[in-house]
Each structure stands twice: as C-alpha cells, then as structure tokens.
Amino acid sequence: MPVNIPEVEQKRIVVIGGGFAGLELTKRLASTDHQIVLVDKNNYHQFQPLFYQVAMAGLEPSSIIFPFRKLFRKYKNVFVRMAEVTEVNTATKQIFTSYGFIKYDYLVIAIGANTNFFGNEKIAEHAIPMKSVAEALFLRNEILSDYENSLTIREFDTRQEFIDIVIVGGGPTGVEVAGALAEMKQYIIPREYRELAAHEIDIHLIQSSDQLLKGMSNKSANAALKYLTALGVKVKLNTRVVDYDGKVVTMNDGSKISTRKLIWAAGITGNRLTGLPNEVLVSGNRLKVNRFNQVEGLEDVYAIGDIAYMEEKGYEKGHPQVAQVALQQAKHLAKNFRQRLKNKPMQAFSYKDKGSMATIGRNKAVVDLPRTSFHGAFAWYIWLVVHLFAIIGTKNKVFVFLNWMWNYITYDQSLRLIIRPFLKGKS
Ligand SMILES: Cc1cc2nc3c(=O)[nH]c(=O)nc-3n(C[C@H](O)[C@H](O)[C@H](O)COP(=O)(O)OP(=O)(O)OC[C@H]3O[C@@H](n4cnc5c(N)ncnc54)[C@H](O)[C@@H]3O)c2cc1C
Structure with missing residues (x-):
C-alpha cells in the first residue's frame, strides 16, 4: 500500500531522517519547486549535543527537541510522515516504511548513526x-x-x-x-x-x-x-x-x-537500510558517496551526514561524524538540487573545518579553531553561545538560556524528577 501523499507534477524528493542533515536540507529545499517528503521515525528533531544535559537533569527534553510539523506548517510542498524506513528499492524507486511504500524521484538518506557496541x-x-x-x-x-x-x-x-x-x-x-x-x-x-x-x-x-x-x-x-x-x-x-x-x-x-x-x-555505527547494494557499504556501516553526495553507482540516491562516507583531500578516511559536516553537506546538496532544476552541472562538496569544542563544567571548556586552541572560562562562554544559537526554535533558545543562567547563579539544576513512562498493566 502506498503511503498517502498527494501526487503532483513536481519532482518528489524523499528525505529519510530529520536530524542535522535531513532537517537542514528540507528547510533549504522547502521554497524550491519540488515536492519534499520528510520521513522520520520520530515526529521531532533532536539536538544531540545537549542530550547529556537532559540526562544530568539540567534541561527538560522539550528544550532540545522540536516538532517537524511546526517547522514546516507554512510550506504546502513539504509533507512530513512519521514512519520507520526499513528498505529501499532502487529499481522501482520506492522506500518501504512501517506504513507502506513511498515512491521517489530523488532519495536522500540522512539516517545518521547509532551506538556501536562493537559486537559485544x-x-x-x-x-x-x-x-x-x-x-x-x-x-x-x-x-x-x-x-x-x-x-x-x-x-x-x-x-x-x-x-x-x-x-x-x-x-x-x-x-x-x-x-x-x-x-x-x-x-x-x-x-x-x-x-x-x-x-x-x-x-x-x-x-x-x-x-x-x-x-x-x-x-x-x-x-x-x-x-x-x-x-x-x-x-x-x-x-x-x-x-x-x-x-x-x-x-x-x-x-x-x-x-x-x-x-x-x-563509538557509533551507521543505521542500516536493506536493499542497497553491498558494494556501497564501507567501514562503520557508512554509505560510500561521491563528491556530489550521490551514493556510488546510484544517480538519484544521495546520502548526507553521519551515514555518508566521502573521501576528499585531507579526509582520506572520510569526514568526522559531527554536526558541521552534516549541515555543510545538506546546504551543499540543496544548492545542487537547485542547479539540477536549472539544468546546470552540480558542484563538488568540500568540507570547511570550523573547529571543535567540548565542555567539562562551569567555566571549563576546550576550543580548537583551525589556527589556535584555548581553554578556560572564555572557551566555556564560546561553547554556550555556539550551542545556544544552534538549538532550533526561539522558545527553546530562551528556555535553555534561562536554565543555564539559573544553574550558573544557584549552582543548581532544578529538574531532578523521576518520571517513568506509563506501561499499561504495570504499576
Ligand atoms: C550525545 C551526542 C553528543 C554529540 N555532540 C556533538 C557536538 O558537541 N558537536 C558535534 O558537532 N557533533 C556532536 N554529535 C554528533 C552529531 O550529533 C551528529 O554528527 C549529527 O547528529 C549527524 O547528523 P545526521 O543528520 O547525519 O544524523 P542524526 O542527527 O542522527 O539524524 C538521523 C535522523 O534519522 C532518523 N532515522 C534513523 N533511522 C531511521 C529510519 N530507519 N527511518 C526513519 N528515520 C530514521 C532519526 O530519528 C534521526 O532523526 C553528538 C552526538 C551525540 C549522540
């Protein structure tokens, strides 16, 4: 059974996964002359770099997740479907989900990675x-x-x-x-x-x-x-x-x-989809793509973000699996889709490393920039600002900012509540 999505004349781009890569791509394609179908197993985007603050009772989960429908409510050409994609058929150009199949003209795989227990x-x-x-x-x-x-x-x-x-x-x-x-x-x-x-x-x-x-x-x-x-x-x-x-x-x-x-x-390992040729699967369960993010040998199937494995000068073993790569590949692929619409050639992707950072605690963080690295209180402020700006949604930014201010002044995180999911039949 096909999943219920209107049939239109526009070309349909199906994006699997609304993480950093899939969401950025969908946002950038929303105003183009395509029909975009975003399929994710959740109905929200998750800001992974702050998971640890949820786990440590510093932030409510609702501050770092954002519902897809709210983001795309103004775009009539964007359709969101909450479903787990299990299989791809590149011959019939269909993906199979928990609710039926969806046909595509172009497919973008942005399913990210999961925890790697190295077989143990x-x-x-x-x-x-x-x-x-x-x-x-x-x-x-x-x-x-x-x-x-x-x-x-x-x-x-x-x-x-x-x-x-x-x-x-x-x-x-x-x-x-x-x-x-x-x-x-x-x-x-x-x-x-x-x-x-x-x-x-x-x-x-x-x-x-x-x-x-x-x-x-x-x-x-x-x-x-x-x-x-x-x-x-x-x-x-x-x-x-x-x-x-x-x-x-x-x-x-x-x-x-x-x-x-x-x-x-x-460690992490790429999420799996069946139906793709074995040859495109490389170490870490990533999908081998060319410099246009096309999965090797499949012209209309693209992969971006953590799941994509692309070699370029300086990154002979693929790019690091971080948010910046996912965002840059998404922006670049959106540009290339626009080029395709105009029948112009696509441009090759090239990663620009803007640096990396980690926080250890209050006034303690480390920052590496391309030419310098520093640590301490200033690094921590930089970490806070960068993460605050990266969170989706104004309300979320305000809530996170207020929480951080409160925690900083009071040395307290006030969310130490044990709330377990209700399971019917179990008290
Ligand atoms: C705890 C943690 C902290 C991190 N901290 C940082 C950091 O500080 N800085 C940094 O740069 N990077 C950090 N990362 C890495 C960063 O989050 C990833 O590089 C980034 O999320 C990759 O984006 P993506 O879109 O490729 O995948 P993801 O963001 O993982 O998105 C994948 C999406 O696909 C969906 N999906 C998966 N499988 C299916 C399926 N079969 N069907 C339908 N939907 C599916 C998922 O629900 C998800 O929405 C961190 C990661 C973790 C886990």
Missing part, C-alpha cells in the same frame, strides 16, 4: 547508551533512582554499586557526562542527598586510547584531562572495557569495577 551483546544488553532523547531520559531516571535507592541501603559495598558510575569513551560525550556528574557530586549531592557521603561516589571514565578527545589538539586533550582530574573523575587511559553483566565492569587489564550503571559513549 552482553555489554549492549546492560550498558546505557545516549543516542536519543529517550535514552537520555532513561539515564536521568536511572541516576536519580539509584541515588534515592542508595539512601535505603546500609551495607557499604552494595550502596557503592548504586552510586558509582562508569563512563566508557573519552570523546566529547564521555568527557561532558563525566564533568556534569562530577559537578552534581560536588554541588547537589551534599545539599539534597545529605545522608550520602559525596566523597564515596566514584566517577570512572575509561578511554581506550592514550588521550581524551581524540581528534582534538593535544593541548585541549591535556586541559580536559586536567579539569576532570581536578573534579575528582578517575580517568583511565589505554584501557578497554571487555565485559559488563549489569553489575561488574571488566577491563582488558583484568581490573573490575562494581556498578549498576555503565554509560556507553564509545
């Missing part, structure tokens, strides 16, 4: 990932519930399992989560969980390579390590987590840590 099913079963706002909320509930429950436990070792946390992966997400947890331990626990001895809470950050923030400068990596250590985070470099059964984390050096919470921020 036991870890996948027990660890907590943070690749969606739902997962961030789950983590928030787990952290807060465990603090609540720990207050009911007398026995030291059992209590430690509830309050100690292990974070795997020393990239920006792992570093940001570790820093936020350390600040919670420092400012919140002594005030609100008075019977808990804050110094007994151990926050471990495990990183497989010899430095944090791989991909950033040595200067930034060292500064992040110094900040985290000063905050009391136990950072272990050159160490891999090899097993976790929900209670005990085992490292490759044989050491073990007992904890009920293993936060997994150690």
Whole structure:
C-alpha cells in the first residue's frame, strides 16, 4: 500500500531522517519547486549535543527537541510522515516504511548513526547508551533512582554499586557526562542527598586510547584531562572495557569495577537500510558517496551526514561524524538540487573545518579553531553561545538560556524528577 501523499507534477524528493542533515536540507529545499517528503521515525528533531544535559537533569527534553510539523506548517510542498524506513528499492524507486511504500524521484538518506557496541551483546544488553532523547531520559531516571535507592541501603559495598558510575569513551560525550556528574557530586549531592557521603561516589571514565578527545589538539586533550582530574573523575587511559553483566565492569587489564550503571559513549555505527547494494557499504556501516553526495553507482540516491562516507583531500578516511559536516553537506546538496532544476552541472562538496569544542563544567571548556586552541572560562562562554544559537526554535533558545543562567547563579539544576513512562498493566 502506498503511503498517502498527494501526487503532483513536481519532482518528489524523499528525505529519510530529520536530524542535522535531513532537517537542514528540507528547510533549504522547502521554497524550491519540488515536492519534499520528510520521513522520520520520530515526529521531532533532536539536538544531540545537549542530550547529556537532559540526562544530568539540567534541561527538560522539550528544550532540545522540536516538532517537524511546526517547522514546516507554512510550506504546502513539504509533507512530513512519521514512519520507520526499513528498505529501499532502487529499481522501482520506492522506500518501504512501517506504513507502506513511498515512491521517489530523488532519495536522500540522512539516517545518521547509532551506538556501536562493537559486537559485544552482553555489554549492549546492560550498558546505557545516549543516542536519543529517550535514552537520555532513561539515564536521568536511572541516576536519580539509584541515588534515592542508595539512601535505603546500609551495607557499604552494595550502596557503592548504586552510586558509582562508569563512563566508557573519552570523546566529547564521555568527557561532558563525566564533568556534569562530577559537578552534581560536588554541588547537589551534599545539599539534597545529605545522608550520602559525596566523597564515596566514584566517577570512572575509561578511554581506550592514550588521550581524551581524540581528534582534538593535544593541548585541549591535556586541559580536559586536567579539569576532570581536578573534579575528582578517575580517568583511565589505554584501557578497554571487555565485559559488563549489569553489575561488574571488566577491563582488558583484568581490573573490575562494581556498578549498576555503565554509560556507553564509545563509538557509533551507521543505521542500516536493506536493499542497497553491498558494494556501497564501507567501514562503520557508512554509505560510500561521491563528491556530489550521490551514493556510488546510484544517480538519484544521495546520502548526507553521519551515514555518508566521502573521501576528499585531507579526509582520506572520510569526514568526522559531527554536526558541521552534516549541515555543510545538506546546504551543499540543496544548492545542487537547485542547479539540477536549472539544468546546470552540480558542484563538488568540500568540507570547511570550523573547529571543535567540548565542555567539562562551569567555566571549563576546550576550543580548537583551525589556527589556535584555548581553554578556560572564555572557551566555556564560546561553547554556550555556539550551542545556544544552534538549538532550533526561539522558545527553546530562551528556555535553555534561562536554565543555564539559573544553574550558573544557584549552582543548581532544578529538574531532578523521576518520571517513568506509563506501561499499561504495570504499576
Ligand atoms: C550525545 C551526542 C553528543 C554529540 N555532540 C556533538 C557536538 O558537541 N558537536 C558535534 O558537532 N557533533 C556532536 N554529535 C554528533 C552529531 O550529533 C551528529 O554528527 C549529527 O547528529 C549527524 O547528523 P545526521 O543528520 O547525519 O544524523 P542524526 O542527527 O542522527 O539524524 C538521523 C535522523 O534519522 C532518523 N532515522 C534513523 N533511522 C531511521 C529510519 N530507519 N527511518 C526513519 N528515520 C530514521 C532519526 O530519528 C534521526 O532523526 C553528538 C552526538 C551525540 C549522540
């Protein structure tokens, strides 16, 4: 059964995924003479760089997500369908979704990536990932519930399992989560969980390579390590987590840590769609594209963002899977669609690295720009401004700004509520 979408004379561009890449592309194509169909398994866009603040009870989820329908309500040529896409048939030019099939003239795959557990099913079963706002909320509930429950436990070792946390992966997400947890331990626990001895809470950050923030400068990596250590985070470099059964984390050096919470921020792998030729799939489950973002060998199928693998000078192993690449590819592809409409040749994409940053805590961030890098309070202000401007929606920007101001002045995050989804039949 075809999904109900009006048949028109305009060419139909189907965009799968409304993340950074798919949303930017749809916005830029909305005013062109195409019919655009945006298909996403959620009815909202998620701002992933601030997931950790939702998980740490610093922001409400509604401040960092935005409904697609609201964004496109003025565009009569844009159709949003909430559905999971499972398969592509490039011969019949159809995609198959949980609600039926959709025909396309051009297809843009922008389905992003998911958590990579590197094939370890036991870890996948027990660890907590943070690749969606739902997962961030789950983590928030787990952290807060465990603090609540720990207050009911007398026995030291059992209590430690509830309050100690292990974070795997020393990239920006792992570093940001570790820093936020350390600040919670420092400012919140002594005030609100008075019977808990804050110094007994151990926050471990495990990183497989010899430095944090791989991909950033040595200067930034060292500064992040110094900040985290000063905050009391136990950072272990050159160490891999090899097993976790929900209670005990085992490292490759044989050491073990007992904890009920293993936060997994150690890697990503491209989301899968069946029906695409095997040859286009490269390492990390990415889709090999040419410099026009066309999936190799498929003229009318494009891929952008985290899922796309493009080689260019300076990026011989593909671009980093970050928001800037997704946004730049989306802008560029929108331009190329306009070129196609005018029967003009498409232009090759070229990535302009504008730098990268990570925050560790209040007045502590690291920033790498193409020619320089710096850290400290100024870097933190830059981090705040950049993220504030990047969030979609004026109301969201205002809410996030007010929250941050409030947190800064009061040393408090006021959203420590445990709200669990209602499951019928379960109390
Ligand atoms: C916790 C975290 C923190 C991050 N922090 C930073 C940061 O500070 N700076 C930075 O530059 N980058 C950061 N990133 C990376 C950045 O978020 C990604 O590079 C960016 O989101 C990629 O955009 P995308 O559009 O390719 O994919 P995504 O933004 O992941 O969007 C993919 C979309 O596709 C949809 N989708 C997936 N599969 C299907 C399907 N089968 N059917 C229908 N819809 C589907 C999803 O619902 C989603 O809306 C972070 C990522 C995470 C997880």
